Amino acid sequence: MRKRFSEGSPIASTVVTGDDFDELEHTFQAFLAPDTVKLHTPAPTGFFDISQLSGLRVTGIDPNGLSVYELTLDSDVVLQGEETLDAYTVVVTLNGQSQVKIDGEIVPSRHVVTGPGTRFQTRYDHPDILLLRLGRQLVTDTMHERLGEAPTSPLRFDPVIAPDMDQWLTLLHTFSETAASGMFDRSPLAAAHFEKLLLHGLLDSQPHSLSGDLAAERHRPKSTAVRRAMTYCEEHAAEPVSIGELAMAARVSVRALQQAFRTDLGLTPMEYLRRVRLDHVHQDLLAIAQGRAEGTVTDVALRWGFTHLGRFSGFYRDTYGKLPSETARFTA
Incomplete structure (x- = not known):
């Protein structure tokens, strides 16, 4: 043979x-x-x-x-x-x-x-x-x-x-x-x-x-460093957070963290942090619109670290398809 x-x-x-x-x-x-x-x-x-x-x-x-x-x-x-x-x-x-x-x-x-x-x-x-x-x-x-x-x-x-x-x-x-x-x-x-x-x-x-x-597993980040940084973002979203602090929390270098986020999520670490903060903003504005909380759009934006209100409105509109003031006027 x-x-x-x-x-x-x-x-x-x-x-x-x-x-x-x-x-x-x-x-x-x-x-x-x-x-x-x-x-x-x-x-x-x-x-x-x-x-x-x-x-x-x-x-x-x-x-x-x-x-x-x-x-x-x-x-x-x-x-x-x-x-x-x-x-x-x-x-x-x-x-x-x-x-x-x-x-x-x-x-x-x-x-x-x-x-x-x-x-x-x-x-x-x-x-x-x-x-x-x-x-x-x-x-x-x-x-x-x-x-x-x-x-x-x-x-x-x-x-x-x-x-x-x-x-x-x-x-x-x-x-x-x-x-x-x-x-x-x-x-x-x-x-x-x-x-x-x-x-x-x-x-x-x-x-x-x-x-x-x-x-x-396919729908969540594979990198342990990314998961650590995501958790830190969610726990400290209301505080000033730098890329260096995220890298320390993730136990990797800044460059390694940036590469890991790009590979796993297609985002930078700070873009992810912004998304977390925008989600908190959105929930707070819905609470105001439904009478469960008080405040203004400016109050909410500043609470979650958005100091440039014009840029904040653009980020919000790109994410939710409407201005933050429109969400705040929403009634359930």
Whole structure:
């Protein structure tokens, strides 16, 4: 059988190849929960090949790593087993036939995801398969990075690859082809970036038990420094606040804080502070209009640090679509 990877690659290599299906079963036992693995071949003839295309060359699973394998079976095979507690596996059937049961239920898809402790049984008919293996610790650490805190429960993927995952599947196929070509041997940095793209794309696109947490995460700043500065703005909006004070509260330099705000919010720190103050102004003016408070527009503007009244009126109109005096005249 032709090797798909470049000769002499320090990464890509043959894991096992030949026609001894007892050896193939032994190989699966090294990657899965060993006592659960059973390999049945209705007619134990044919050929198999498992090649590792990327990742750290270790037996089994690297809990902190990502690896891609290609499995070719020139035979009919029934594989039964249980995923190790340290790994997730994305199984993509490129050619041939497959039927998968996960935790006793038939899965209506050729492409599936298994997670820690998942029980499965798969019937293969002369398939070509890509396997993406993700260490559980890698997934946990990535979620911690994304959410800013450790997940409160283990992540469990929906077993069926979602219909809108076509682009991600193409990305996985491209990754495997690039790894097989030996290009990643020459550019480990490129491989690392590509691996992150695969991992984050999977977490964002394939439904899982923490998808809601990630959706909420997309709408809030990722930077701890930005969150600290935002909190300081909200707590000290009625006081004189300088960019230096915000940087001290955020525990970063002024320049780093400005860059973080630009990246996360598309604003400068002082523009954000102005928005906070304008919101307080708006609420105070509504209270005056509804008879719940007394005062004038000038009183409210000065209270929240706006000393240039003409400029203040412009900021307010740009934000709320009306002059502050119009809000103050509003009646509920």
